[in-house]
Amino acid sequence: MIKPRTTPGVMELLPRDQIAFQRMLDVIRRNYERFGFLPVETPVFELSEVLLTKTGGETERQVYFVQSTGALANAAESDGSQPELALRFDLTVPLARYVAQHEHDLAFPFRRYQIQRVYRGERAQRGRFREFYQCDIDVIGKDTLSVRHDAEMPAVIHAVFSELGVGEFTIQLNNRKLLRGFFEGLGIAEGERQALVLREIDKLDKRGADAVRATLVGPDFGLADNVADRIMAFVQVRSNSHADALARLDALGSGNTTLAEGVAELREVIGLLKAQGVPETDYAVNFSIARGLDYYTGTVYETTLDAHPQIGSVCSGGRYENLASSYTKSRLPGVGISIGATRLFFQLREAGILSTAESSVDVMVGLMDEARLADSLDIARQLRGAGINAEVQMEAKKLAKQFQYADKAGIRFVVLYGEDEAARNVVTVKDLRAKEQFEVARDDLARTLRVEIEQQRAMGGV
Amino acid sequence: MIKPRTTPGVMELLPRDQIAFQRMLDVIRRNYERFGFLPVETPVFELSEVLLTKTGGETERQVYFVQSTGALANAAESDGSQPELALRFDLTVPLARYVAQHEHDLAFPFRRYQIQRVYRGERAQRGRFREFYQCDIDVIGKDTLSVRHDAEMPAVIHAVFSELGVGEFTIQLNNRKLLRGFFEGLGIAEGERQALVLREIDKLDKRGADAVRATLVGPDFGLADNVADRIMAFVQVRSNSHADALARLDALGSGNTTLAEGVAELREVIGLLKAQGVPETDYAVNFSIARGLDYYTGTVYETTLDAHPQIGSVCSGGRYENLASSYTKSRLPGVGISIGATRLFFQLREAGILSTAESSVDVMVGLMDEARLADSLDIARQLRGAGINAEVQMEAKKLAKQFQYADKAGIRFVVLYGEDEAARNVVTVKDLRAKEQFEVARDDLARTLRVEIEQQRAMGGV
Known part of the structure; x- marks a missing residue:
């Protein structure tokens, strides 16, 4: 007799909880479709060579490789080279591969949603999943993509989270060009150094303002006190209305070209948010938002539940310049967001926002x-x-x-x-x-x- | 630059085909829910020890094992023992594990549906998928389960395929006890020998009646001519109406206990089919249906499209006596059916029954x-x-x-x-x-x- 059990780090629900989870996915999917996004599903495994284009990173250390019984037997006698297949670890790399592969059959701007599970070969620990749902939308342009599409993302976020009924929430917006321009204005011009400062700023909510400031004036960064002060004042900006958001942008002045570009983009996005009927109580500019990823180049988003800040961002994303440079010479700029539904479901349950559903049987x-x-x-x-x-x-x-x-x-x-x-x-x-x-x-x-x-x-x- | 491509044996669709496929899954899901089945999802990978309870079979030769980068590195230095995780190859073994694991939290009879992908490490060839959707329902009893539940399955099949709009179809029914009893009456009493004859009969549609008969009187089986004749007449029985189905059952006589039991069960199932409003044109008894699996013990089902017999069965299943004997001492009899949606989708497209959908964007x-x-x-x-x-x-x-x-x-x-x-x-x-x-x-x-x-x-x- 074998003890029936699952591996740690996976979510398996009893039927009534599965019904509640399924309803959450249904709301997300329905709203994604409402905004004109098309469904895509990709295989759970990709060819390792295609999936792991950037070797040696954090990602590859966490990947799950897949081998059939036969391949496994052969591998035992071979040189221990990388197995042929690996499980997807996000939906972005499969999207890049998909768009590059089917480029001539797709209509651009290509608007796709994808709701599938992804896999991370992580050490099991509380809140970390080895298998979890991601619910992504992206708009991909061919050669160019208007910044106006950046304004569609918060409108979708607003529709989804309103229908999920999770209480008040705030979609927080920033722009990486605005950030870069601001730092250039302070003499922090070098890309790598900016990235390091941005990474510190990203820890603001976790470490607190004092700790972050101490790091910035400390030996690692060695910034002057007045520069650190300006950074700290800047990154603590949160607008509290539409007019305030515009005023905060005006207050940055014209500065350098990069700053001006970032300000103009963010202003356009915010203007279009209003035009789409998103209530001004539900969005804000937040100059501290950088998103950890070097990947993003313009608008960036995070979404927080007003009554549950400890949950952190429940929906994030941003603008990137080139989706699929590993697979095609075509320039494919895009903008997208992602909801980590498995983690979100657990967090909403823990916060008492979501409870076990009635049966789907009436x-x-x-x-x-x-x-x-x-x-x-x-x-x-x-x-x-x-x-x-x-x-x-x-x-x-x-x-x-x-x-x-x-x-x-x-x-x-x-x-x-x-x-x-x-x-x-x-x-x-x-x-x-x-x-x-x-x-x-x-x-x-x-x-x-x-x-x-x-x-x-x-x-x-x- | 890496060529963007997927591994052979997986289904990846362009958006408008994905929309058509998604609608098919939605119809299946909606009808499963309509009949009171509850959603279950299980992780894509199970612990190998739990998944592969029966070693050395066809199944294990086709399984995909999963290893994280770290586990792979360790394995290279180790004894080459079986990796810890493997991808599910069907939805039945995960169901057995799920029911045994959560037995005390479930209400019996437990009615679950599960629509997920499964994995087979097959050599790639036309029509064989390494990754494909299965859409299963099962009713699981604790200790006992009335044969009346066997009559629910064809009602669900009828609802699903009517709404799919795939033209006329026939749900073909048989009963393994009826088969066993019939063979016992011919002196073919030994279980293993019956199984071999049943396996031959299962090839009737593929090989034709003459070839099957020749095998039965040939050296492998050595049956007498008159016995072979009675078998061939028996397995070619197809009823053409409700009354005809009952008459065919009556014509078998009472025979031995096993035969009588099988006849009584099939009669009850057919009676309840009528009571559920399934039109008599859409079901038939077919004494040749055995299903290859030794697993089934009573009612068995296959479903064929009247205008497309070459497609074979599009929905099959049956009654089994004990779902989870590897994991629990509880006796868990059940009945279930499965639709292989990926294969079905390709077959319907090839047959011209299903075409590319309009956009989901209105x-x-x-x-x-x-x-x-x-x-x-x-x-x-x-x-x-x-x-x-x-x-x-x-x-x-x-x-x-x-x-x-x-x-x-x-x-x-x-x-x-x-x-x-x-x-x-x-x-x-x-x-x-x-x-x-x-x-x-x-x-x-x-x-x-x-x-x-x-x-x-x-x-x-x-």
């Missing part, structure tokens, strides 16, 4: 009398025809047991049709949630429950 | 004049609010280019709002599918298109 048709099974099946058929998810008790077990099953499974309605009901051509409905019971004509059952269920759905969040 | 809001971008965004916001998928041209490129994009992307409606339209507070709508153009008041746009789109959806199949 109705259980109980069975009081073996002779009535055909009636039960017919009732279920009518319910299903009306778009109601229904299951049937196939055996006339004790009624208490049937109710116990429905209760444990989280099913809201139990429908009964016994001798008494048959005589009057009605069904008895027990609403286990409202703890009430009513009768309805057999022919009206589906219509009646349809109304109840739609009311419930209209009221529920995720 | 409307493109064109841009004739840079100054009207805010209007475009507002129009899109209203469309999205009405549940319409819309994208916006963010730059006022040449109109011909915008139309070219919409056409290539398969978007049905292009909406234009220029100076002329603004003056009259209308929008121009071009229906690229119907090749017609009309104007509508700006405030009525969403309502008008909603009606058009719902009509289209009501008419479309997948």
Whole structure:
């Protein structure tokens, strides 16, 4: 006998939690489609040579390689070279490969969404997953891509998180050119040095302002006090309204060309956010946002839940200049965001924002009398025809047991049709949630429950 | 520069094909939920020790093992023992592990659906996939499970394939006890020998009746001519109506206990099929169906498309006596079916039953004049609010280019709002599918298109 268990670092849910998670994915997908993004799915494994274009990095140390039994046997006798296949570790590299491979069959700007699991060969620890969902959208241009597309991302974020019903949130915006220009203005012109300062600033929320300032004037950076002061004042800017955001940008002055470009881009993005009807309470400029990745070149985004800052960013992304330089000579600039749904789901549950769902089964048709099974099946058929998810008790077990099953499974309605009901051509409905019971004509059952269920759905969040 | 490509044996689709595939999965999922099945997802990899309980079989030769970079480095110096993780090769073993692991948290009978990809380390060849979707449902009982649940499976198959719109199909039913009883009556009583005969019979559609009969009277089996004749007559039975199915069962007589049990079970299943409203044209008994797997013990199913017999079974399954004997002492009988969606999708395309979908994007809001971008965004916001998928041209490129994009992307409606339209507070709508153009008041746009789109959806199949 083998102990049934999964490997650490993976998410496996009981059905009612899986339903809650699935609803979250459905909301994300529905909104991605609403904004005109097209579905793409890529294989879980890529050729290692294609996936691992940049060798020796953090990424490659975490990759999972895949080998069939045969390949494994051969490898044992071989030189220990890299296996042929590896699991994707994000959705960005597969997107780059996909766009380069299918370039001539795609219409640009190419708008795709992708909701799939990704894999990291990490040491298992709390909050770190070896397998987790990413939900990405990107717009990819051929040769050029207007900065206006950068304004679509926060509109999608707004639609998704509003429908998820996770309370107030703020989409925080910044621009890497603005950051670079600002640092150039302070004499921190060299790219590598800027990157190091940006990386420090990225730790602001975790380490606090004092610790970051101390590092900046300390031996590693050796910045003058007044320069450190200006940096610290700059990175603590958070706008509190649309007008304030524009004023904060104006206050930066024209400065150098890079700064001016960054300011102009961010101003355009914010203007288009307003034009899309995103409420000004839900976005802000935040000059400390740099995103750790060197990858981003313009607009950058993070999204935080106002009542739960400890969760950190629940949706991030930004603008990049060239998606697929490893695979094609075509210049493919893009902008995108990503929601790490597995981590988000756990965090929302821990924060008490999300709870176990009711069942996806709306109705259980109980069975009081073996002779009535055909009636039960017919009732279920009518319910299903009306778009109601229904299951049937196939055996006339004790009624208490049937109710116990429905209760444990989280099913809201139990429908009964016994001798008494048959005589009057009605069904008895027990609403286990409202703890009430009513009768309805057999022919009206589906219509009646349809109304109840739609009311419930209209009221529920995720 | 690295050539962008995928490994052979995987399915990767262009967006419009992905949309068609996604709709197929959505239909399957919706119908599984309609019949009260609950979602389960399991990790892509299982612990090898847990996954590979039966060693040395066909399965293990095809499994993909997974190793992180670190584990791979260690393995190179080690004894070459089996890697810790392996990719699932079906959804049945993960289900068994899941039910055994979470037994005390589940309500029985446990009804689950699972739609995920599975992996086989096969040599790549036409029609063989290394990665493919399986869409499974199973009902698992604790200790016992009424044969009545066997009748739910064909009802679900009927609902799924009706909505998929793949033309006429037949759900073929048989029962392993009926088969075993019949062979016992012919003196073929030994289990292993029965299994060999059943395996031959399973090849009936591929090899033809003459070849199978020749094998049965040949040196491997050595059956008498009259025994072979009775087998051949038996396995060519196909009922052509509900009454005929019952008559075919009656004609088998009572025979031995096993035969009688099988006949009684199949009779009950067929009776309940009728009670569920499945039309009698859509199911038949077929005594040749055995399913290759020794795993099944009672009812077995196959589903064929009437106009495309060459495709073979598009949905199969059956009843088994004990799901998880490797993991728990609890007796867990079950019944289930599986749709191999990836293979099915390719076959339906090859047979011309399924074609590339229109875009999931319903409307493109064109841009004739840079100054009207805010209007475009507002129009899109209203469309999205009405549940319409819309994208916006963010730059006022040449109109011909915008139309070219919409056409290539398969978007049905292009909406234009220029100076002329603004003056009259209308929008121009071009229906690229119907090749017609009309104007509508700006405030009525969403309502008008909603009606058009719902009509289209009501008419479309997948």
